[in-house]
Amino acid sequence: MHVLEPGTEVPDPLAPYLDVDRSRPAHECWVTGHMVAGIDGTAAIDGRVGSLSTAPDQALFRSMRQIADIVMVGAETVRREGYGPVRLSEEARAQRVGAGKPGNPPVAVISRSLDLDWTARLFTDAPEDARTHVITCTAADPARRAEAEKAATVVDAGRDAVEPAAALRALADLGHRVVLCEGGPTWLGELVAADRLDELCLSISPLMGGDPLPVCVNPAGSGIARFALKGAMADGDTLFLRYETDRQGGARDA
Numbered sequence: 170m171h172v173l174e175p176g177t178e179v180p181d182p183l184a185p186y187l188d189v190d191r192s193r194p195a196h197e198c199w200v201t202g203h204m205v206a207g208i209d210g211t212a213a214i215d216g217r218v219g220s221l222s223t224a225p226d227q228a229l230f231r232s233m234r235q236i237a238d239i240v241m242v243g244a245e246t247v248r249r250e251g252y253g254p255v256r257l258s259e260e261a262r263a264q265r266v267g268a269g270k271p272g273n274p275p276v277a278v279i280s281r282s283l284d285l286d287w288t289a290r291l292f293t294d295a296p297e298d299a300r301t302h303v304i305t306c307t308a309a310d311p312a313r314r315a316e317a318e319k320a321a322t323v324v325d326a327g328r329d330a331v332e333p334a335a336a337l338r339a340l341a342d343l344g345h346r347v348v349l350c351e352g353g354p355t356w357l358g359e360l361v362a363a364d365r366l367d368e369l370c371l372s373i374s375p376l377m378g379g380d381p382l383p384v385c386v387n388p389a390g391s392g393i394a395r396f397a398l399k400g401a402m403a404d405g406d407t408l409f410l411r412y413e414t415d416r417q418g419g420a421r422d423a
């Protein structure tokens with residue numbers, strides 16, 4: 170047991186996250202989850218994440234997208250949060266372009282229903298080199314798929330539902346090697362259950378009493394996934410924890 174004493178000041182909160190070596194994933198691509206929870210594990214307040222997130226968490230949320238080849242998110246989060254395309258700072262865009270990547274990472278939405286607003290900014294304002302992707306399954310409604318294809322790059326990854334491994338294989342085939350998953354809890358739970366989450370960056374906000382929605386919704390029978398704590402920082406009352414899946418220690422108990 171150690172006491173965590175205030176350590177050295179971190180001038181750029183993103184720096185410890187940029188330093189992580191994500192070049193050797195266990196599977197096709199490296200998947201980082203980035204979530205915020207209350208002390209009681211709640212993932213939303215009145216159906217939104219805004220009041221749960223503190224100012225330093227919001228700043229990290231925006232800048233963290235810099236690590237991503239693509240930002241992946243469940244459709245319910247897109248609907249509730251009114252997702253738009255990613256807009257990084259000018260400096261971050263310049264760095265990415267220098268590294269041969271698009272200035273902004275595209276967003277990939279996971280959806281079976283394809284019940285999405287195709288006139289929303291997420292689809293109409295995405296830059297040409299970062300077109301929004303929709304990852305769906307072959308059982309999706311054909312008429313809705315036709316609408317989706319006009320607005321987005323549509324990827325099939327499964328028959329009756331999107332299978333996490335198939336989705337990530339498809340993204341890797343498109344050249345996306347670092348995937349940043351911004352939730353929501355349901356889709357995150359499916360990634361964990363499929364052993365496809367490599368890293369979790371979890372902010373703990375100093376409050377309790379939000380929605381009865383945990384930060385990760387585990388599908389029935391998904392077993393226990395184990396993680397190793399790799400980093401801990403604090404800004405005021407917000408805690409920033411970074412975990413990696415503990416594959417050496419046996420990542421999963423069935």
Ligand SMILES: NC(=O)c1ccc[n+]([C@@H]2O[C@H](COP(=O)([O-])OP(=O)(O)OC[C@H]3O[C@@H](n4cnc5c(N)ncnc54)[C@H](OP(=O)(O)O)[C@@H]3O)[C@@H](O)[C@H]2O)c1
Binds near residue numbers: 218221306357
């Ligand atoms: N605390 C945080 O960091 C955080 C982060 C993100 C979101 N949130 C909050 O979480 C809530 C939304 O999360 P949620 O867990 O309800 O939903 P979610 O994970 O964002 O999205 C669930 C939806 O994703 C699609 N989906 C998931 N698994 C699928 C599969 N295997 N195949 C096909 N489609 C699949 C389905 O979309 P269709 O219905 O279109 O088929 C499903 O309804 C909101 O309140 C939001 O504010 C919190």
